[in-house]
Each structure stands twice: as C-alpha cells, then as structure tokens.
Amino acid sequence: MKKGFVSLFIGVLFTALVIAGCSTKDSDAKSNGKKELTFVSWSSQESTGKVIEDRMVKSWNEKNPNTAVKTIGYPWGETLQQLSIKAQSGENLDIAQIQSSWFNALAGQDVLVDLNSVLDPEWIKSNFSEAALKAGQLDGKQYALPWTIAAIAPLYNPEILKEAGIDVPPATVAEFEKALEKVKTKLPDVIPYSISTENASNVSQDFQAWLWTFGGNVFDENGKVTINNENGKKTLEWLKRLKDKKYIQMAVDRASSRDTFGLNKAAFYDDSIVARGFQVEKGTPLEKMPNHLVPMDRPVLNKGDTPRTVLWGHYLVVFKGSKDQQKSAEFIKHLLKDELSIEYFKSASVPPVTNSAKKDPVVSKDDYVNKYLQVAESATPLETEAFTQVNELDNIIAEEIQAALLDQKTPEKALNDAADRIAETVK
Amino acid sequence: MGLQTPRMRDKQLNIRQKKELTESQFGSLLAIPAMLIFAIVILYPFIKSVYYSFTNEKLLSNETSWVGLENYLNNISSNNFIDLLINTLVFVSITTFVPLVIAFAWSIVLVQGFKGESFLRTITLYCWVLPIASIGLLWKWIFDANHGFLNELLSKWGLISENINFLGNTTTAMMAVCVAMIWHSFPWMMAFLLGSLNSVPQEQIEAVRMDGGNNMSILRNVILPHMKPILFVIVILSLINRFQHFDLIWVMTEGGPAHSTTTFSIEVYKQAFQNFNVGQAAATGMIWVLSLSILIFVYMRRLKEDA
Numbered sequence: 001m002k003k004g005f006v007s008l009f010i011g012v013l014f015t016a017l018v019i020a021g022c023s024t025k026d027s028d029a030k031s032n033g034k035k036e037l038t039f040v041s042w043s044s045q046e047s048t049g050k051v052i053e054d055r056m057v058k059s060w061n062e063k064n065p066n067t068a069v070k071t072i073g074y075p076w077g078e079t080l081q082q083l084s085i086k087a088q089s090g091e092n093l094d095i096a097q098i099q100s101s102w103f104n105a106l107a108g109q110d111v112l113v114d115l116n117s118v119l120d121p122e123w124i125k126s127n128f129s130e131a132a133l134k135a136g137q138l139d140g141k142q143y144a145l146p147w148t149i150a151a152i153a154p155l156y157n158p159e160i161l162k163e164a165g166i167d168v169p170p171a172t173v174a175e176f177e178k179a180l181e182k183v184k185t186k187l188p189d190v191i192p193y194s195i196s197t198e199n200a201s202n203v204s205q206d207f208q209a210w211l212w213t214f215g216g217n218v219f220d221e222n223g224k225v226t227i228n229n230e231n232g233k234k235t236l237e238w239l240k241r242l243k244d245k246k247y248i249q250m251a252v253d254r255a256s257s258r259d260t261f262g263l264n265k266a267a268f269y270d271d272s273i274v275a276r277g278f279q280v281e282k283g284t285p286l287e288k289m290p291n292h293l294v295p296m297d298r299p300v301l302n303k304g305d306t307p308r309t310v311l312w313g314h315y316l317v318v319f320k321g322s323k324d325q326q327k328s329a330e331f332i333k334h335l336l337k338d339e340l341s342i343e344y345f346k347s348a349s350v351p352p353v354t355n356s357a358k359k360d361p362v363v364s365k366d367d368y369v370n371k372y373l374q375v376a377e378s379a380t381p382l383e384t385e386a387f388t389q390v391n392e393l394d395n396i397i398a399e400e401i402q403a404a405l406l407d408q409k410t411p412e413k414a415l416n417d418a419a420d421r422i423a424e425t426v427k
Numbered sequence: 428m429g430l431q432t433p434r435m436r437d438k439q440l441n442i443r444q445k446k447e448l449t450e451s452q453f454g455s456l457l458a459i460p461a462m463l464i465f466a467i468v469i470l471y472p473f474i475k476s477v478y479y480s481f482t483n484e485k486l487l488s489n490e491t492s493w494v495g496l497e498n499y500l501n502n503i504s505s506n507n508f509i510d511l512l513i514n515t516l517v518f519v520s521i522t523t524f525v526p527l528v529i530a531f532a533w534s535i536v537l538v539q540g541f542k543g544e545s546f547l548r549t550i551t552l553y554c555w556v557l558p559i560a561s562i563g564l565l566w567k568w569i570f571d572a573n574h575g576f577l578n579e580l581l582s583k584w585g586l587i588s589e590n591i592n593f594l595g596n597t598t599t600a601m602m603a604v605c606v607a608m609i610w611h612s613f614p615w616m617m618a619f620l621l622g623s624l625n626s627v628p629q630e631q632i633e634a635v636r637m638d639g640g641n642n643m644s645i646l647r648n649v650i651l652p653h654m655k656p657i658l659f660v661i662v663i664l665s666l667i668n669r670f671q672h673f674d675l676i677w678v679m680t681e682g683g684p685a686h687s688t689t690t691f692s693i694e695v696y697k698q699a700f701q702n703f704n705v706g707q708a709a710a711t712g713m714i715w716v717l718s719l720s721i722l723i724f725v726y727m728r729r730l731k732e733d734a
Contacts, residue, residue: 081700084486109487191573197595198683200701249572250595250684260573388487392702402685406597417506 040096045073048277048348093319118329148350149313150273151376194257194269200398212308228415236411311379479709486703498710526613555614563678566607597687
C-alpha cells in the first residue's frame with residue numbers, strides 16, 4: 001500500500017511539474033524584453049485584405065521587432081462576440097478593427113483606451129474630418145479612429161438592366177418596383193432584388209434603410225419605439241409584396257448576394273463599398289466593373305426626397321488591457337499611413353480616411369468610390385447602433401420581419417411584436 | 428523486551444490494519460485527482476450557470492443583480508418558447524428514429540456479406556467522419572434555391588416548374604436540416620448495428636427456418652430480441668446527442684427563418700453570444716438540462732440494471 005502512495009505522490013508531482021513547465025510564450029517574451037501585440041481583424045483574413053498582413057503588419061514588424069504584431073482573424077459575424085468575451089474575461093487584447101455599428105457596444109464596456117491620451121490630439125484633429133471622428137467618440141473621449149468610411153448603398157448590374165429594358169436606374173420606389181417587375185418578366189432566372197433576409201445584422205441594415213425611405217424610424221427623438229407606426233407598416237407591407245411577387249427571396253445573406261451578383265443572377269442588391277473588391281475576386285476585371293456593378297442612390301418615396309442610406313465604416317481601437325497601449329496606438333497610426341491606405345484601397349476598394357490620402361488621384365478619380373462617398377454624405381448610422389444591445393435589437397427586427405414575410409404574422413402584428421420586444425430590451 | 432503473547436500480537440496486527448487503508452478507501456483516494464478535475468471543469472461551470480440563471484448577468488455589463496425566477500418566467504412566457512420546444516422535439520425525434528430505421532435496413536443489407544460489402548461500408552462511414560461544418564455547407568448548397576443540386580435535379584426530372592426555396596421556408600427548412608443530420612448520423616448507428624447483427628446466433632435463425640418461419644419471423648423472434656440492448660443504447664445516446672446538437676443547424680440556417688429551426692442549443696447560443704444575455708441563456712440552459720436529465724436518468728438506470 002505504501003508503494004501505492006509513493007506512486008501516487010510521484011504522479012501528482014510530475015503532473016504539477018508538467019503544468020508548471022508549460023510556460024507561455026508571453027512569459028518567455030517578457031524575459032527577453034519583447035512583447036507580441038495582437039491585432040484582431042476580420043478583413044485581414046478576406047481575400048481582398050491580404051495586403052493587411054503582407055504589407056501593413058509586415059512593415060511594422062520589420063521596424064518594431066520588440067513589439068511585433070500578430071494578426072488574429074475571427075469571421076466578421078463573430079468578432080464583436082470574441083472581443084466582448086475576451087475583454088470581459090480580462091484577456092489581454094491590444095488592437096482591433098471594429099465595425100462602426102459595434103462602437104457603442106464596446107465603448108460602453110469601458111474597455112477601450114482614449115486615443116487622445118496616447119496619440120497627439122493635434123495629429124488626430126488635423127488628419128480626419130470632424131464627422132469621421134465623431135462616430136468614434138463617447139462622452140467627449142476619442143475611443144476609435146476611422147480606418148475607412150462610406151455607406152451601404154444599393155448596387156445594380158447595368159447589363160441586366162439593359163437586357164430587361166431599363167435605361168436608367170430607378171429613382172423612386174414606384175420606379176424601382178416597376179424595374180423589378182421588368183427583370184422578373186424578362187429574365188426569370190435572375191433575382192430582381194437580392195435584399196438580405198437571413199443574417200440578422202444585414203436584415204436590420206437593409207430594412208432600416210427602407211424604413212427611413214418610407215418616412216419611418218425605429219425610435220422617435222424621445223427614444224420611444226415607433227417601428228410599428230403607419231410608415232413602418234407601409235415599409236413591411238411593401239417588402240411583403242415584393243416577396244409575394246418573387247422579386248425578393250428568403251434565405252439570402254450578404255455573402256450569397258455577392259455570389260449571385262457575381263454570376264450575373266441578381267439585378268440589385270445592397271452592399272458596402274467593399275462590394276467591388278469581392279466582384280474582382282469573383283472574376284470580373286476592374287475595367288469591366290462599370291458594366292457589372294454600379295452604386296446608386298436609394299430610390300426615394302417621392303421625387304425630391306433625400307435618398308436614405310446607412311453609414312458604414314471600419315474603426316480601429318486599442319484596449320485598456322493592452323500589453324503596450326502606446327505602441328498599440330502607434331500601430332494604428334502606422335496602418336493609417338497614406339501609402340499603406342492607398343494600397344489597401346487598391347486591393348479592397350475601401351476609401352482612405354485621412355485628409356491627405358483622400359486627395360490621392362487614385363482615390364479622387366475613381367467614379368465608383370466617388371459615387372459611394374457622395375451617397376455617404378447623407379448617410380446616417382443605424383438607429384440600433386446607439387445601444388449596447390445592438391445585436392439583440394437586430395435579432396428582434398430580423399425575426400419579426402422574417403415572420404411577416406413568411407406569413408406567420410401580419411406585418412402589423414410583426415411590427416407590434418417587434419416594438420414590444422425592442423422596448424423591453426432597451427428599457 | 429518481554430515475550431509477546433498471541434493476544435498482544437493480534438492487538439498489534441489490528442492496530443496496523445486500522446492504520447492501513449481499506450481497498451475502497453485507497454480507491455477513493457486515487458479518484459481524488461479525477462474528482463478535482465471534474466469539479467473544476469464540469470461542476471464549477473455548472474454551479475456558476477445555475478447561479479447566473481437567477482441573475483441579470485450580461486456580457487456587456489459589469490453589474491449583476493439577483494432577479495430570482497424572472498429569467499425562467501420570461502423564457503416560459505415568451506411567444507417563442509412553445510416553438511422552441513416543438514422545434515427541439517421535432518429535430519431530436521426525426522434525427523434519432525429515421526436514421527435508426529435506415530441504419531438498421533442498411534446493416535441488414537451489408538451483413539449479407541456480398542462482394543463489395545466492405546467498400547460500401549467504408550463509403551457509408553465517410554458521411555460520419557466528415558467535419559460537421561463541411562456537411563452543413565454541402566447540404567446548404569444542395570438545398571440552395573438558385574444554384575442548388577436538388578432543385579436542378581427535380582427540375583430536370585420535370586417534377587417542379589419553379590425552384591423551391593428549401594431553406595427559406597418555415598415548413599421545409601426544418602426538414603432540410605433533418606435530412607442533412609440523418610445523412611450524417613446513420614453511419615454511426617450502422618456501425619453499432621452491424622457489429623450486433625454479426626453476432627446473432629445462426630443456429631436460432633436455422634431453427635426458425637426449420638419451423639417454417641419466414642424473414643419477418645426471424646426478424647421478430649431472433650434478430651430484434653438479440654439487438655434490443657444495443658438499440659436501446661443507440662436511441663438514448665442519439666437522443667442526448669441531438670438535444671445538444673448545434674453546428675449543423677447553425678451552418679445551414681442560423682435557427683431561421685423566423686425561428687423555425689431554432690432548438691434549445693441555438694437559442695442558448697443566440698442569447699449568450701449574440702444578445703450577450705448570459706442570465707437568460709443560463710436559464711434556458713437549465714430548462715434544457717432538466718429535459719436532458721430525464722434521458723440520462725433512464726440511461727443510467729438501464730446501465731445499473733445491466734450491471
């Protein structure tokens with residue numbers, strides 16, 4: 001029996017030594033004065049964003065071997081979740097790319113660094129437009145710097161429109177519906193309008209843009225939920241009509257819309273400015289893009305109305321738990337250098353944000369980008385973005401819209417249920 | 428140093444025996460490290476989840492307060508709860524019993540020992556060893572409304588005049604997910620059933636045949652009684668697994684459209700990692716655990732009976 005005890009003791013001791021011996025790279029790095037910073041970026045993993053790893057991160061690491069950056073790429077749909085979990089569990093996060101709609105959710109957790117405290121406030125002020133900086137501010141603090149800003153605009157395929165007998169892109173909702181009818185009649189294999197109906201975040205984006213077009217809002221100026229008012233009902237009834245006439249389809253998300261559009265099987269769809277990069281990757285050469293993918297103003301309800309569009313952008317943030325807040329902020333400054341921003345633009349069609357890079361002829365003479373930037377001038381952030389529960393609100397909106405489109409509820413009932421659930425969530 | 432009497436020797440032996448551990452005590456001691464790991468890895472998160480289910484814990488907030496049964500009541504009174512329950516039961520029962528029947532029939536075919544049987548068996552097992560996310564994407568493409576293989580096939584055969592949006596319809600989405608799950612899971616069942624079928628006593632089959640019995644009576648009187656224990660294990664393990672299943676549904680439909688494929692596992696994921704509402708998710712998880720406990724109880728009881 002004593003022998004058994006000795007074996008047990010040796011076993012436990014061995015296990016303890018093995019566990020103790022598994023020191024992390026981090027502690028090794030600390031011992032030789034090196035720190036490895038992490039940069040969470042979903043774009044770096046996309047085919048159009050290879051330049052991030054190959055040029056941006058590489059050039060930083062060559063100059064800063066003691067604070068090298070390692071890129072971590074979660075899928076876009078999981079990035080906010082991963083950042084929130086890691087930040088709340090106290091895991092060391094350094095730098096991250098975030099979508100503008102996630103800003104409040106992250107800043108509200110008090111996990112971000114005020115970049116005015118680690119970068120020269122004058123540099124920040126002189127390099128970006130006031131509007132671009134405002135979207136990264138909370139309580140007067142600059143928690144995020146813009147990386148690229150544009151809008152989510154409707155796009156059309158000029159060749160398909162021509163085949164369907166449509167000479168100019170529709171300017172009003174009535175013209176748009178007529179155009180969809182023509183596409184459906186003349187090209188039955190083509191999806192007239194590939195609006196998002198699957199992924200909650202995309203459904204909410206596309207729906208809110210149309211809701212504003214019909215004069216509706218999710219909330220009024222006092223914060224009261226108004227998604228179910230008359231204009232809201234008109235919007236959903238209109239979408240339901242499009243679905244019943246088979247102009248739009250269920251089970252469509254942004255990625256599948258890009259695929260369908262790439263195959264010349266969709267006439268219209270909504271996307272951010274990155275759309276062109278994806279079409280190039282799917283085989284349409286850049287020079288043929290004016291015949292394949294063109295951004296347009298969202299059709300308005302009545303002539304003379306201002307086209308409504310969702311503001312879209314990517315921001316850069318530094319976390320309070322960073323191993324080196326100063327160096328992390330400097331890495332952000334490095335990413336925003338003009339020559340790197342222009343390279344990123346050439347690869348992914350994402351327009352640079354610094355005042356100097358915007359003037360570069362490669363950017364300023366690009367019609368596609370100019371149209372997006374013109375559309376973005378009147379763009380507004382999603383109403384759900386103002387809340388830390390943005391995901392939950394988008395889920396509610398998406399579920400209720402799907403229920404109405406699939407005849408599970410009337411549009412009125414779906415919007416009333418959405419209003420009750422939204423009010424309960426934000427109370 | 429006096430001489431020891433036999434009585435003194437017995438007394439000393441008793442003392443030594445008392446100092447030494449009994450076999451069961453020693454066994455318990457050996458189990459302590461495993462119990463500690465169990466406590467850290469399973470028990471602690473479980474207790475923490477029970478605690479969270481009574482709080483308003485949120486991933487996006489540092490403040491937590493006790494809310495009693497509010498999360499449970501909110502869940503049960505929610506409009507979606509009945510749908511959630513029905514979806515889970517439909518998914519669990521279809522993807523347990525349908526593949527069981529297919530696996531049983533296919534094992535009977537394979538047990539005949541014809542030429543090429545081992546090739547067919549290997550091919551069948553591929554459906555099981557493929558990563559579940561790949562299977563989800565494969566079936567998502569098969570059921571796609573515009574470029575899907577199934578629509579193409581049905582159209583070529585003249586069975587449909589217009590493509591069917593399998594994943595975009597509340598009635599067909601669940602069926603599509605179930606078909607993919609059945610395809611993935613029946614080989615696992617087949618592997619078990621095949622082993623059991625191979626051990627069916629041939630003399631009993633011969634005896635039934637000599638008594639004039641046909642294939643049905645062989646199945647009823649020899650094969651099924653022989654396979655009852657393994658069928659029971661397969662059904663229980665499969666039910667538990669399906670209750671927990673997440674990946675395939677998430678890849679194919681994300682629980683939609685309009686909640687029509689949302690099961691308990693999808694709902695817990697959405698509540699915890701999309702809505703960041705940990706307290707609510709924990710309460711849903713506890714309701715889910717209670718439902719699963721019934722199955723686990725039946726399984727453990729059966730194991731005890733067998734022992």
